[in-house]
Amino acid sequence: MLNKHSEYAKTRVGIIGGGIGGATIALQLSQQGADVLLFEKESSLVNGPPMCHLHAGGNLYREISDQQCIDLLKQSINTAKLYREAIDYRPTIVAVPLHDNGEPNDVTSRLTVLQKEYQRLIASDPQNEILGPASEYFRLYQQIDLERLSQLPVPNHPQTPDEWMIAFAKQTDLTQLKFPVFLVQEYGISVFRLAALTSLALESSSHCELLTSTKVTSVAQNDAEQWIIEANRSGVEETFEVDYLINACGFRTGTIDDMVGLKPKRMVEFKAAYISRWNDYQTNWPEIIFHGTRGTENGMTQLTPYPNGYFQIHAMTPDITLFEDGLVSSKQESAQPELPNKYINKVNHKWDEQVINERTSKAIEKVAGFIPAFNSADIGGRPMYGAQQIPGADATLRVADVAFQSNSYARCEIVKASSALPAANTIIDKLVELGLLTEKLSKQSLNTSMDISVTSDIAEEEIAQKAEHLAQERGFPVDLARRTMASVR
Structure with a gap:
């Protein structure tokens, strides 16, 4: 699961929101050796809008640009x-x-x-x-x-x-x-197999602490410019300290911006x-x-x-x-x-x-x-x-990834699931630039072998079992967690 060739950074990163954006960023950062805390208020990862389409070319959206x-x-x-x-x-x-x-x-x-x-x-x-x-x-x-x-x-x-x-x-x-x-x-x-893959990969990562059923109630910076995160974890109030904060709260992103004191449109x-x-x-x-x-x-x-x-x-x-x-x-x-x-x-x-x-x-x-x-x-x-x-203010926008508001705060702004990986890689670039990650893998490995290694070693039986469990837990037919026969390769 871990890249043996990178020097493990001591940077502690907090990610608020365990949707496809937050989960993918957590996967990539933990691969780089950063210590990640992933906060998700629901009991499992990758909940949210109805996801079903890869969008490899934007063929649903005639109104967007080439x-x-x-x-x-x-x-x-x-x-x-x-x-x-x-x-x-x-x-x-x-x-x-x-x-x-x-x-x-x-x-x-x-x-x-x-x-x-x-x-x-x-x-x-x-x-x-x-x-x-x-x-x-x-x-x-x-x-x-x-x-x-x-x-x-x-x-x-x-x-x-x-x-x-x-x-x-x-x-x-x-x-x-x-x-x-x-x-x-x-x-x-x-969406259910995606949730299963990210959950299984992060649960087995020694560089990511997965905090599900955890609602962040406040964030603030201390005198050392570290972020203090207060959260309710299964009914218990806890406090966490991180060096870098990533807001990946999806449609609730503005709630964290309000805590930080930012007002983007x-x-x-x-x-x-x-x-x-x-x-x-x-x-x-x-x-x-x-x-x-x-x-x-x-x-x-x-x-x-x-x-x-x-x-x-x-x-x-x-x-x-x-x-x-x-x-x-x-x-x-x-x-x-x-x-x-x-x-x-x-x-x-x-x-x-x-x-x-x-x-x-x-x-x-x-x-x-x-x-x-x-x-x-x-x-x-x-x-x-x-x-x-x-x-922003353009309702037709379908491609966006990340915005940086300071040297210790990033906002994940993905609209479609396919933008999650570019957002993760952009954040890695920024952390390397700031000296918070000591070594960055090559772009080629970020986009190919390293990414694949995060999830490719998980057994199909584990993925299927986890996906079907998540579908049932969320009240959907288990067949929605299964792929068509053409996909069984």
């Missing part, structure tokens, strides 16, 4: 290498509906840019070929191609691009789509995804994205498959995934945006059953508008939900 998409591609490749056993290796279909203002040519242009960048990344390092060959990054399907595929039997374990398209071709109302339709090597990511958005079960159709599916304008009744619809007929549904409409007054900004008196209490209650696991039923039913109906047979799907469990931070 550069943000390229950044997401790079970040996702390194994330997939670090968390290889949390990746669901199945492709994604991207389709543009007839009612949408966008055109397939726009999708082609974006995918071509990403394909060229992916080819360049592979040329620079063959280990970057995590999404398959660059030549197969995406494939186009015209209506005649899908009509031909619709006549073929659906394979139980699709392998080729054509095989992955058969179920979609058979079940989708093709008259509602513009052509071509795209199959992209854009994979899924399991930020936004917070509450969102939810819904769990359905389609018993009539239990074969392996790709992920499917029907593009649409965010916040309208025709907002983007995303269907994410899991084993045994479970599907997670995002629909970027006000009555499904998005919520009225669910996007809020910070004000002058506080760095923490104030979500209405009704959303804080939802974050704290207090949902009205009627709301769950209504929104899940609307999500199923939305998908059935494209895949008519999906009307027979049922509610499959409680929603996956959470609030997402967005630094």
